[in-house]
Amino acid sequence: MTITQLYYVLAVAEHKNFTLAAEKCFVTQPTLSMQIQKLEEELDIQIFDRSKKPIQLTEIGEKIVEQARSIVNESDRIKDIVDQQKGYFGGDFKIGIIPTVMPTLLPMFLNNFVKKYPKINLIIEELTTDEIIKRLKNGQLDAAIAATPLEEDSIKEVVLYYEPFVGYFPENHPNYHKTEIEIDDLDLENVLLLQDGHCFRDGILNLCKNANQIRSNHFQIESGSFETLVKLADEGLGFTLLPYLHTLDLKEKDKLKLRHFKEPRPAREVSLIFPKKELKLHIIDALRSTISGVVKGAIAFHNVQIISPLQKK
Known part of the structure; x- marks a missing residue:
């Protein structure tokens, strides 16, 4: 039995196809099949x-x-031990990012990180929180960026920033004429939400503490993107809540429709998360330092109330 054979077995188990698994392992299909046999x-x-x-x-x-x-994960750790001892910043580093963070945060830090650490090959995937947790636990990811706390014993969380929820109200909405809003100002019958599976959606439900009330007598609209929610709000179909960083890219005329909450502002906690047994800590620290350096200029909110992304039962 060899570690190479185990690599091949894992590849076939993942892709459920010998030919595709061989391509991913950079060997011929007969070679892979023969070793597994x-x-x-x-x-x-x-x-x-x-x-x-x-x-x-x-x-x-x-x-x-x-x-x-x-076994394969533990064998990979031997190389990680050597790299960390030598202070070598290189090789593949697999990271997952949740969909509501990826489009705003990634462009902010990626170019800086790549220039500073050109030998590190970042392999980045957009994944849901559930998929991130699963892959961190089975060794398919080195780290991830997600809304926390997640209450996972095997995963460590390092907070990157706190991102407030911001209300987006069309001109015909009563809250449009307010300078600041409170949770009690939210009309739950008209809130536009992301689709189920997004932790930002769960944060909104937790914020309102009335998930069972978010229904409409006429329609219920859910979407996979904030852009669609903003357009629907502009059509007078309701209002939505956005993460603060997403509001920075709105057109100036749309920014007039934003309303911040009164302090302490409800916010999500965004963290760099990784397995507690992870050995690529020098790369994780480099990633944390780079992200913190670019984010601190964009987000300067301190008096916040952290809203959990965990679904309330």
Whole structure:
């Protein structure tokens, strides 16, 4: 049994296709298939059910993949130990970012980071919080940027910034004429929300503490993007709440429709998160330092009330 064989098994388990797995491992399909077959012969079991399309893990195969993932992750840690000891800033670094943070934060820090650490190959994916937690736990991500706290024992959270919620009200809405708003000013029957699965949506529901009341007698509108929510609000279909950084890119005429909450302002906590056993801490610290350096000039709110992204039962 070799670590290379385990890498191949994990690739097939992920892609459910021998040809695609071989491409991802940069080997020929016959080579990959032969190594997996040798492992199966050595163990005297079948890891994959090749009769099904797509290929599926057998019952024992699922257990083997779980253990193989642990072994491969631990083997990768040996190189991480050496890199950290040498202070080497290089190699692949896999990071996930939630959709409501990615479009505003990534352009702010990516160019600076790449210029400062040209040998680090950032592999960035836009992922939901649930998918991020799953991948951090199984070793498919080195770190992530998400709304916190998440209350995960195996994951460490380092706060990057606090981002207030900002109301966006069309001219025909009563709150348009206010200078500041309060939570009680929100008409829950007309709030426009992101689709289920977005932690910013869950934050709004937690802020209002009335998730079961957010229904309309006429319609219920949910969207996958803030841009769509803003356009719907402009059409007089309701109002929405936006994260502060997103408001910076609005047109000047649209910024007139923004209303901040009275202090302490409800806000989300955005953190750099990573497994507590993560060894690439020098890269994580470099990432944290770069992001903090660019964000502190854009966000300077201190008197805030942190709204949890966790769904309330």
